[in-house]
Amino acid sequence: MTIDLPDLAAMDALGARIAAQLRPGDVVALTGGLGAGKTTLARAIIAALGHRGEVPSPTFTLIETYDSLDPPVIHADFYRLGRPEDAHELGLDDYRDGAALIAEWPDHAGGFAHEPGCLSIELQTVGAGRIAIARPGADWLTRWP
Numbered sequence: 001m002t003i004d005l006p007d008l009a010a011m012d013a014l015g016a017r018i019a020a021q022l023r024p025g026d027v028v029a030l031t032g033g034l035g036a037g038k039t040t041l042a043r044a045i046i047a048a049l050g051h052r053g054e055v056p057s058p059t060f061t062l063i064e065t066y067d068s069l070d071p072p073v074i075h076a077d078f079y080r081l082g083r084p085e086d087a088h089e090l091g092l093d094d095y096r097d098g099a100a101l102i103a104e105w106p107d108h109a110g111g112f113a114h115e116p117g118c119l120s121i122e123l124q125t126v127g128a129g130r131i132a133i134a135r136p137g138a139d140w141l142t143r144w145p
Contacts, residue, residue, distance in 0.1 A: 001133070001134045001135075001144075002131055002132070002133050002134075003131065003132040003133075003134060004129065004131055005037070005123075005129055005130040005131060005132055006128075006129040006130075007129065008040070010129075011037060011040055011041055011044055011130070012044045012047075012048075014041065014044065014132060015041055015042075015043070015044020015045040015046075015047065015048050016044065016045075016048040018041075018045050018048075018119065019044075019045045019046075019048035019049045020048070021140070021143040021144065022045070022049070022071060022073075022100045023071060023100065023117070023139075024071040024072070024098050024099060024100060025096075025098075025100070025117050026071075026100045026101070026117040026118070026119065026139070026140075027100070027101045027102075027103055027106075027112040027115055027117055027118040027119070028042075028045065028100070028101070028102045028103070028118075028119050028121065029103050029106040029111070029112045029113060029118055029119070029120045029121065030042065030102065030103065030104050030105075030106070030121050030123065031105070031106065031107065031120070031121070031122045031123070032122055032123035032124060032125075033124075033125070035125070036123040036124060036125055036130065037123045037125075037130050038104045038105075038123060039057045039077075039104065041121070041123065041132075042055070042075050042102045042104065043055040045073075045102060046066055046069070046073060046075065046102070049066070049069040049070065049071075049073065050069060050070075051066055051068075051069060055075070057077065058075055058076055058077040058104075059077045059079060059080070060080075062076060062077060062078070062080065062081075062090060063075070063076045063090065063092075063095060064076075065095065065099075067099075071098075071099060071100045072098060072099040072100070073099060073100050073101075073102060074092075074095045074096060074099050074100070074101045074102070075102045075104075076092070076095075076101060076102070076103050076104065076109070077104040077105060078103060078104065078105040078106060078107075078108035078109040079104065079105040079108060080108075081105075081108040081109060084108070084109055084110030084111075085110075086109075087108075087109035087110060092109070106120075113135070113137070115137060116137045116138040116139040117137055117139040117140070118137040118140075119134065119135075119136050119137065119140045119144065120134070120135040120136075120137075121133070121134050121135075122135075
């Protein structure tokens, strides 16, 4: 499914749509080139879940946690991982317990598309806007129209 994202309001609306369906154990896997809008969409999801305040990019910290949200959210940026095994060494499985994961550069952590609870979203820049190509895993099929 392709979704047009001509402006920031459309990105926020997509974030709200994802947030409304997000459950513990889910993964929102965000792919796209540098500047495609991965962090912007992650921020929109986190804001739609009720977080007020700054949502820093986890580019350097790798993982940011939002335990007070429902569901709790782990926002991870795996761009700097040298190998997929490094995600395990970060304790990613422990972080994910009872939480939803928003993963930027998921391929650097070995990928999550094989998980039924994964909603893969590829962001592409098109002119002055963007498009999102959504590929829902099995658990998302009834939630993602």
